[in-house]
Amino acid sequence: MxxxxxxxxxxxxxxxxxxxxxxxxxxxxxxxxxxxxxxxxxxxxxxxxxxxxxxxxxxxxxxxxxxxxxxxxVPEGKQVKNRVHLDLRAAPGLSGDERMATLETVADRLVGRGATRLLRVEPEPPFVGGNIVMADPEGNEFCLD
Incomplete structure (x- = not known):
């Protein structure tokens, strides 16, 4: 099924x-x-x-x-950090400065739509490609990956 x-x-x-x-x-x-x-x-x-x-x-x-x-x-507001979040794959296949520049462009566009930028995680190869942690207009965290 x-x-x-x-x-x-x-x-x-x-x-x-x-x-x-x-x-x-x-x-x-x-x-x-x-x-x-x-x-x-x-x-x-x-x-x-x-x-x-x-x-x-x-x-x-x-x-x-x-x-x-x-x-x-729902009547109540967001209380704590999300345990599950969405990753928006904004820069698949990109690395280094090109990847982060692409993520910054998408972050800027979403901030213009009401998102909040929370944290930039710098690339640390080979396991961390770098990402930007964001929150939607109601505070739900998501990552630009």
Missing amino acids: SLEVQVTFDAADPAALAAFWAEALGYRLQDPPGGFATWDEALDAWGVPAERRNDASAVVDPGGNGPRLFFQR
């Missing part, structure tokens, strides 16, 4: 966090269900009140290869 993977994020603002990760990964917002032209049309039909319309959001890989990311509203 084969299982599909979905990564779920707890969030204060699911729509904003979904938009950030769609931009970061080149994903897109999930289409509304069949029979509906927009999510607002679907939510209207289902009787979802305005104050509940940002309770969840999802983004998908347009190529259908990567996992679906699901964002759900």
Whole structure:
């Protein structure tokens, strides 16, 4: 039996966090269900009140290869460091200065979208290629690798 993977994020603002990760990964917002032209049309039909319309959001890989990311509203904020995090493979096959320059370019783009830069880890061959530790707009850590 084969299982599909979905990564779920707890969030204060699911729509904003979904938009950030769609931009970061080149994903897109999930289409509304069949029979509906927009999510607002679907939510209207289902009787979802305005104050509940940002309770969840999802983004998908347009190529259908990567996992679906699901964002759900929770009342509590982030408490501690993530035990699991995403690595964004921004510089596969690159090393040294070229690798770090590529990671810096991606880090700058994501900071412009609301991410926070936390730490730059310098290359230490042969085991550490170098990476940049970041946090999304709600503080979830991820690495540019």
